[in-house]
Amino acid sequence: MNESASLFVNRLGLKLRQPQVILGLLLLVVLAGLVVVPFLQLVHDTAVWQEADRRMSRLAEPGDWTLFHYLRVFAGPLSVNIFYRPLIHSLATSLTIALTAMLLGGLMAWLVVRTDMPFKKTIAVFAVIPYVLPSYTLALAWLDFFKNERIGGAVGICSYLFGVSPPDWLAYGFVPIVITLSLHYYPFTYLLVSGALVSLDSNLEESGEVLGASRFRILRRITFPLMLPALISAFILTFSRAVGTFGTPYFLGAPVRYFTLSTTIYSSIVNRTPAVAYIGALVLILISMVIIYLNQKVIGEKSFVTIAGKGLLRRVTLLGRWRWPAFSLMAALIGIAVFVPLLLLLWQTLMLYPNDYSLGNLTLHYWIGKSQATLAEGESGILRNAQILGSAWNSICLSVIVALVTGMMGILIGYAVVRGRKTRLAAVLEQGSFLPYLIPSIAFGAIYLALFSKSIGPLPPLYGTFLLLVLVCVAKNLPFSARSGISSMMQVAGELEEAGMMAGATWLQRFRRIILPLTLAGSLSGFILAFISTMRELSLIILLITPETRTLTTMTFRYVEQGYSQFADAIILLIVLLVVGGEFLARRIGGKRETI
Amino acid sequence: MAMIEIEGITKRFGGVTAVDNLSLAVDAGEFLTLLGPSGCGKTTVLRMIAGLEVPDAGEIRIAGKTVFSAQRGLFVSPGKRGIGLVFQSYALWPHMSVRQNVAFGLEIRKVDPEEMKREVAEALAYMHLEGMEDRYPQQMSGGQQQRVALARMLVARPGVFLMDEPLSNLDAKLRIEMRAEIKRLHREAHATTVYVTHDQTEALTLSSRVAVMERGRLMQVAPPREIYRRPASLFVADFIGSPTINLIPGKIVRKSEGVFFDGEALSLPAPALAAHIGAEVTAAIRPEEIQIETGENEDAVSGEAYAVLPAGSETIVQIRREGRIFNVRVIGETSFDVGENLCMRFLPEAVSYFHRNGGDRIDTGRE
Numbered sequence: 001m002n003e004s005a006s007l008f009v010n011r012l013g014l015k016l017r018q019p020q021v022i023l024g025l026l027l028l029v030v031l032a033g034l035v036v037v038p039f040l041q042l043v044h045d046t047a048v049w050q051e052a053d054r055r056m057s058r059l060a061e062p063g064d065w066t067l068f069h070y071l072r073v074f075a076g077p078l079s080v081n082i083f084y085r086p087l088i089h090s091l092a093t094s095l096t097i098a099l100t101a102m103l104l105g106g107l108m109a110w111l112v113v114r115t116d117m118p119f120k121k122t123i124a125v126f127a128v129i130p131y132v133l134p135s136y137t138l139a140l141a142w143l144d145f146f147k148n149e150r151i152g153g154a155v156g157i158c159s160y161l162f163g164v165s166p167p168d169w170l171a172y173g174f175v176p177i178v179i180t181l182s183l184h185y186y187p188f189t190y191l192l193v194s195g196a197l198v199s200l201d202s203n204l205e206e207s208g209e210v211l212g213a214s215r216f217r218i219l220r221r222i223t224f225p226l227m228l229p230a231l232i233s234a235f236i237l238t239f240s241r242a243v244g245t246f247g248t249p250y251f252l253g254a255p256v257r258y259f260t261l262s263t264t265i266y267s268s269i270v271n272r273t274p275a276v277a278y279i280g281a282l283v284l285i286l287i288s289m290v291i292i293y294l295n296q297k298v299i300g301e302k303s304f305v306t307i308a309g310k311g312l313l314r315r316v317t318l319l320g321r322w323r324w325p326a327f328s329l330m331a332a333l334i335g336i337a338v339f340v341p342l343l344l345l346l347w348q349t350l351m352l353y354p355n356d357y358s359l360g361n362l363t364l365h366y367w368i369g370k371s372q373a374t375l376a377e378g379e380s381g382i383l384r385n386a387q388i389l390g391s392a393w394n395s396i397c398l399s400v401i402v403a404l405v406t407g408m409m410g411i412l413i414g415y416a417v418v419r420g421r422k423t424r425l426a427a428v429l430e431q432g433s434f435l436p437y438l439i440p441s442i443a444f445g446a447i448y449l450a451l452f453s454k455s456i457g458p459l460p461p462l463y464g465t466f467l468l469l470v471l472v473c474v475a476k477n478l479p480f481s482a483r484s485g486i487s488s489m490m491q492v493a494g495e496l497e498e499a500g501m502m503a504g505a506t507w508l509q510r511f512r513r514i515i516l517p518l519t520l521a522g523s524l525s526g527f528i529l530a531f532i533s534t535m536r537e538l539s540l541i542i543l544l545i546t547p548e549t550r551t552l553t554t555m556t557f558r559y560v561e562q563g564y565s566q567f568a569d570a571i572i573l574l575i576v577l578l579v580v581g582g583e584f585l586a587r588r589i590g591g592k593r594e595t596i
Numbered sequence: 597m598a599m600i601e602i603e604g605i606t607k608r609f610g611g612v613t614a615v616d617n618l619s620l621a622v623d624a625g626e627f628l629t630l631l632g633p634s635g636c637g638k639t640t641v642l643r644m645i646a647g648l649e650v651p652d653a654g655e656i657r658i659a660g661k662t663v664f665s666a667q668r669g670l671f672v673s674p675g676k677r678g679i680g681l682v683f684q685s686y687a688l689w690p691h692m693s694v695r696q697n698v699a700f701g702l703e704i705r706k707v708d709p710e711e712m713k714r715e716v717a718e719a720l721a722y723m724h725l726e727g728m729e730d731r732y733p734q735q736m737s738g739g740q741q742q743r744v745a746l747a748r749m750l751v752a753r754p755g756v757f758l759m760d761e762p763l764s765n766l767d768a769k770l771r772i773e774m775r776a777e778i779k780r781l782h783r784e785a786h787a788t789t790v791y792v793t794h795d796q797t798e799a800l801t802l803s804s805r806v807a808v809m810e811r812g813r814l815m816q817v818a819p820p821r822e823i824y825r826r827p828a829s830l831f832v833a834d835f836i837g838s839p840t841i842n843l844i845p846g847k848i849v850r851k852s853e854g855v856f857f858d859g860e861a862l863s864l865p866a867p868a869l870a871a872h873i874g875a876e877v878t879a880a881i882r883p884e885e886i887q888i889e890t891g892e893n894e895d896a897v898s899g900e901a902y903a904v905l906p907a908g909s910e911t912i913v914q915i916r917r918e919g920r921i922f923n924v925r926v927i928g929e930t931s932f933d934v935g936e937n938l939c940m941r942f943l944p945e946a947v948s949y950f951h952r953n954g955g956d957r958i959d960t961g962r963e
């Protein structure tokens with residue numbers, strides 16, 4: 001070997017020995033395994049004959065390439081039912097939801113940050129709660145209120161109170177889906193826009209005022225354009241979430257056969273036509289990618305508003321006689337989004353016999369009651385029910401493990417990205433960790449089903465294992481934990497680790513004793529977010545759950561299907577308690593850490 | 597014996613060559629300072645010695661042991677080089693108390709707890725930090741943090757101290773105090789020290805040798821006095837000294853009276869430069885080597901006081917002559933008025949000459 005070549009090899013060898021390089025490569029492999037491989041498997045499965053296809057076509061040769069599924073979905077006699085109508089429903093609901101949520105959240109943000117509305121602080125505290133609740137909480141509460149005779153079982157309170165049965169369009173389908181999900185998603189806009197408003201220098205507005213522009217004109221010509229990036233971001237974020245959500249469209253849509261892409265994916269899996277589900281998932285992924293690409297294109301770097309403002313002058317718009325009406329509106333909004341549904345759910349769980357709203361009918365049976373043959377087929381109250389407690393345990397384990405694993409991976413990604421700054425590896429890793437964000441939840445479940453329902457080489461199929469749930473939840477939460485890992489790693493000067501190197505500490509020792517303690521507090525939000533979102537996750541795991549790996553959310557789903565709304569509602573409340581408790585606990589622990 | 601030997605190391609960051617084929621040997625027990633303008637590569641050299649940066653080419657030996665060789669693909673990790681490093685930012689771990697900061701290295705080396713306790717206490721006492729063991733770095737002043745950083749380095753008893761501008765974050769008074777502290781440390785520990793600074797007073801007062809760098813290369817390595825008195829190049833002459841040295845462009849000519857430097861606003865006899873007749877040169881004269889005389893004088897050079905800048909123990913007088921400003925340092929106070937006519941006297945043997953082209957020193961045989 002000639003001299004310069006050996007020099008080059010030596011140099012490469014030394015480069016590859018750096019911890020951030022080793023770690024970065026490892027993480028890339030993990031990312032590929034968690035996202036890219038399952039995705040490719042899904043694409044593959046849509047284009048080959050499946051075992052189940054033998055029922056549908058005599059040509060089916062499992063494993064051979066075919067366009068059969070694509071033709072069936074896009075250009076077959078069933079296309080309208082299994083694809084086009086659900087697609088239109090998905091787009092229609094998601095667009096309306098995104099628009100409504102954007103308006104509600106934007107209005108609330110402006111009122112809280114920029115006006116003299118009374119009790120602004122209180123509103124600000126409660127504003128984000130709807131997002132912490134499982135997305136289908138409102139859907140279940142809606143059913144408790146508006147359910148009519150259509151789906152059998154007891155009717156909702158509405159019939160009892162007003163003596164009229166709500167029409168189908170009000171009880172099920174488009175209207176309730178849009179209302180409940182808008183109320184669930186508006187906090188996105190609220191957070192993004194209030195962040196932008198806080199950092200917006202009102203000098204810009206004042207200079208408009210000096211020029212003699214009217215209040216309204218300033219709002220329209222200066223404030224609104226400056227808020228546009230945040231609004232568009234919020235719109236897109238909301239849209240891509242809404243299009244991939246499963247619970248609400250299923251609970252509120254299925255009774256009237258109002259199917260969206262996400263619920264079609266589910267029923268295609270249940271009906272053993274996985275390829276149809278996979279194509280649906282591909283379309284969802286495509287929609288989500290296009291829209292996120294457009295977002296980047298239209299507003300580029302500005303899409304993520306940073307809260308930069310410190311001592312900025314913030315001028316308050318005086319609402320005058322609109323102060324109290326504005327407050328009432330916001331209070332009502334929060335009431336309808338949070339308190340009314342939770343109370344409805346609670347009330348429902350306390351009713352011994354459905355549809356009997358008298359005080360004498362109140363009971364704790366569905367919480368703590370012993371099994372009684374005459375009630376709910378002998379199931380005992382949820383706090384005594386081994387199945388539910390088992391699934392609660394599953395949920396807690398899953399959420400804690402996912403929070404820890406994904407949070408840890410976030411810190412590791414942060415390490416590899418920040419320490420490898422300016423290298424291609426770091427850039428690829430940073431962008432790669434964003435990939436799961438492009439894949440809507442239900443589609444994510446679908447690609448995991450595609451890959452892990454079969455054995456891969458020596459690995460047995462992971463379908464039906466707890467591990468698979470951990471994997472999918474970790475992957476889905478990675479974008480957020482990676483981002484919080486990167487930003488907290490930025491706060492840790494490289495010299496702090498180098499001082500550890502000088503002391504002779506190995507990489508592991510440095511990581512455990514220096515990097516980890518210093519990034520943990522900063523990454524806490526990533527941990528909490530992963531915990532919360534896993535605890536209430538339904539769309540992501542609904543396709544992957546088996547009786548042994550049931551979680552609270554899938555138990556709710558089962559009880560709703562069976563018509564036991566008391567149990568379903570009680571479990572939702574349990575989830576809410578666990579989420580709030582988990583967050584509280586994490587903040588306590590985190591708070592202690594920060595005071596060091 | 598050379599404690600640190602650096603041979604032909606180069607370091608590139610993307611397109612920037614931060615250190616360019618640099619060779620340097622530091623003797624055991626020596627205090628060597630790397631001095632140079634911002635961005636010249638001082639920190640990079642230090643970090644390569646420490647092992648925090650991997651050179652692209654060259655070889656480094658510490659205490660006779662090769663710790664890096666590009667040829668052989670050899671790289672010894674920082675912790676195994678037997679060196680201690682003080683960072684400019686101190687890099688104290690904010691989540692550890694002073695005691696934990698200092699003990700960390702010993703814990704890593706699994707030192708017996710009793711001994712560790714003793715060593716930590718000793719290092720802290722040595723740096724006058726008794727009673728602060730349980731404080732956290734954020735609760736201490738800059739000077740105290742600096743002491744902790746030094747204690748943390750000392751406790752491992754390294755054979756080599758590396759320090760990167762350790763005093764640059766301190767105010768002027770503390771800086772002088774810590775300067776003395778570092779000098780004491782070096783004397784008592786007898787450790788080979790490589791010290792980075794861009795403060796030349798620091799370099800000149802602390803070091804046994806100074807290495808002046810520019811754009812990734814060494815310009816001159818010599819004891820402080822020599823660096824100051826016999827700068828090897830125009831760059832070094834210009835960089836060292838405050839106020840800056842007086843530089844006068846000119847030419848060596850032969851006149852009837854002998855060989856002369858014939859420069860702008862100034863002509864000086866230069867008998868030692870007979871071999872350089874016709875050369876384009878720059879004459880350099882330190883401000884304290886010009887004497888001021890009042891009134892007219894035959895062979896002195898007259899000018900007009902342009903500014904008088906008293907600074908306590910000395911006064912800088914700027915004298916304008918034919919559009920040029922000369923800096924002159926006078927001990928004590930002066931009673932010159934601005935605009936007053938003054939005469940400057942130059943001692944021919946105190947003047948250095950450099951080739952205008954390339955900036956090399958012209959040997960005048962002066963010691």
Ligand SMILES: Nc1ncnc2c1ncn2[C@@H]1O[C@H](COP(=O)(O)OP(=O)(O)OP(=O)(O)O)[C@@H](O)[C@H]1O
Nearest residue numbers: 609612613614633634635636637638639640641794
């Ligand atoms: N990690 C890095 N990536 C890219 N360029 C770098 C890096 N570190 C140093 N450089 C570049 O190398 C050159 C030398 O930097 P170095 O930090 O060694 O200078 P310095 O002499 O210590 O300067 P200062 O007195 O300002 O500390 C500079 O041009 C700097 O921009």
Ligand SMILES: [Mg+2]
Nearest residue numbers: 638639640760
């Ligand atoms: Mg430096």
